[in-house]
Amino acid sequence: MASWSTYLQAIFYIALLFFVIPIRIKGPDQAESQFQEYLKRFNKTYDDPSVYQNRLHAFKQSLQTIETLNSKKRNGSALYGLTKFSDLLPEEFFQTYLQSNLSQKTHSNEPKRHHHKRATVPNKVDWREKNAVTRIYNQGSCGACWAYSVIETVESMNAIKTNKSEELSVQEIIDCAGNNKGCNGGDICTLLSWIKATNFTIQRHADYGGKCGRGSAGVHVRDFMCEGLVGSEDVMLRLLADNGPLAVAINAQTWQNYIGGVIEYHCDGDPSKLNHAVQIVGYDLTASIPHYIVRNTWGVDFGDGGFLYIAVDKNMCGIANEVSALRVL
Numbered sequence: 001m002a003s004w005s006t007y008l009q010a011i012f013y014i015a016l017l018f019f020v021i022p023i024r025i026k027g028p029d030q031a032e033s034q035f036q037e038y039l040k041r042f043n044k045t046y047d048d049p050s051v052y053q054n055r056l057h058a059f060k061q062s063l064q065t066i067e068t069l070n071s072k073k074r075n076g077s078a079l080y081g082l083t084k085f086s087d088l089l090p091e092e093f094f095q096t097y098l099q100s101n102l103s104q105k106t107h108s109n110e111p112k113r114h115h116h117k118r119a120t121v122p123n124k125v126d127w128r129e130k131n132a133v134t135r136i137y138n139q140g141s142c143g144a145c146w147a148y149s150v151i152e153t154v155e156s157m158n159a160i161k162t163n164k165s166e167e168l169s170v171q172e173i174i175d176c177a178g179n180n181k182g183c184n185g186g187d188i189c190t191l192l193s194w195i196k197a198t199n200f201t202i203q204r205h206a207d208y209g210g211k212c213g214r215g216s217a218g219v220h221v222r223d224f225m226c227e228g229l230v231g232s233e234d235v236m237l238r239l240l241a242d243n244g245p246l247a248v249a250i251n252a253q254t255w256q257n258y259i260g261g262v263i264e265y266h267c268d269g270d271p272s273k274l275n276h277a278v279q280i281v282g283y284d285l286t287a288s289i290p291h292y293i294v295r296n297t298w299g300v301d302f303g304d305g306g307f308l309y310i311a312v313d314k315n316m317c318g319i320a321n322e323v324s325a326l327r328v329l
């Protein structure tokens with residue numbers, strides 16, 4: 001009897017050995033075949049074997065990050081998955097698409113708030129529906145989010161004023177603006193102070209000839225505000241409803257693998273972690289998770305056709321740390 005049970009035990013352990021080892025080996029294989037599907041889907045090729053291994057390594061790290069970020073998911077909240085950035089390490093993503101020192105600055109230059117004092121705001125505001133939002137831009141690896149978010153907001157305010165949506169020159173701002181570092185970074189409030197102080201003529205995209213050549217025709221900023229509104233997001237809603245879209249600084253580190261839904265967790269609002277700038281084009285308080293509608297500059301193939309959704313009233317991703325509204329002449 002004893003020898004039979006020993007024999008069965010031995011068979012059991014040998015079977016286990018065959019069973020367990022293939023599973024252990026299967027893990028990495030599976031990630032690699034997922035990586036190859038990913039490369040096909042996003043039209044990427046890495047011919048150099050060492051580059052391939054580095055991207056595979058970063059991809060595996062993204063798979064783990066995605067699992068962690070999705071763990072708190074509830075109905076309507078953000079979903080994370082594979083994006084065109086998923087084969088970058090978080091620090092590579094930061095270096096290529098974000099800014100390391102977008103410190104909080106507040107410069108106020110607001111002669112008078114022209115919006116009405118009102119107890120309530122509309123439940124829903126979407127400036128895209130009013131033809132006040134131009135197409136989604138792609139900043140590529142040029143760190144000029146600060147210029148894009150401000151110019152997009154000037155475009156919107158100009159469209160609201162003239163009822164004509166026109167693209168203005170972001171390149172002119174990158175080439176000309178003082179106290180900013182072009183594609184190496186800048187700040188929305190510093191830019192607005194400079195535009196206002198110099199009464200700068202922001203040319204139409206089609207008119208700008210390059211090399212900071214000045215034009216006589218274009219849009220001028222009449223006044224602006226730049227404020228920290230943490231704890232006062234009702235003011236942001238009111239500005240969105242009564243004035244128009246806003247330019248804001250933001251922490252976009254966890255957006256690397258964002259594919260849709262409302263961001264309500266996992267996005268640090270600490271003012272020292274601001275690393276990107278975007279435009280807010282509206283909000284929806286009727287949704288299961290009330291949120292802002294955020295327009296990004298990473299192309300239409302990022303997020304929801306280039307847009308993201310961020311929960312209101314939580315300073316989520318630091319969205320209320322540095323808020324700019326403006327009016328045009």
Ligand SMILES: *[C@@H]1O[C@H](CO)[C@@H](O)[C@H](O)[C@H]1NC(C)=O
Nearest residue numbers: 039040041042043044045301
């Ligand atoms: C894939 O990339 C190649 C080379 O950059 C390009 O010519 C082709 O149009 C791309 N295809 C798709 C579907 O994006």
Ligand SMILES: *[C@@H]1O[C@H](CO)[C@@H](O)[C@H](O)[C@H]1NC(C)=O
Nearest residue numbers: 100101102103104105187190
């Ligand atoms: C960050 O920016 C602030 C203000 O522009 C500047 O004073 C500070 O030296 C910068 N820090 C680093 C590490 O570049």
Ligand SMILES: *[C@@H]1O[C@H](CO)[C@@H](O)[C@H](O)[C@H]1NC(C)=O
Nearest residue numbers: 129130131132159160163164
């Ligand atoms: C422009 O005018 C059209 C038609 O009168 C209107 O539907 C639209 O909302 C207006 N857009 C803006 C930005 O004022």
Ligand SMILES: *[C@@H]1O[C@H](CO)[C@@H](O)[C@H](O)[C@H]1NC(C)=O
Nearest residue numbers: 198199200201216220221329
């Ligand atoms: C700014 O320039 C515009 C257009 O040339 C002009 O109408 C306006 O008066 C100027 N504003 C100031 C403050 O100089």
Ligand SMILES: *[C@@H]1O[C@H](CO)[C@@H](O)[C@H](O)[C@H]1NC(C)=O
Nearest residue numbers: 074075076077286287288289
């Ligand atoms: C999820 O939210 C949508 C939209 O608010 C709602 O229609 C749906 O019933 C919700 N589903 C669950 C399972 O709660």
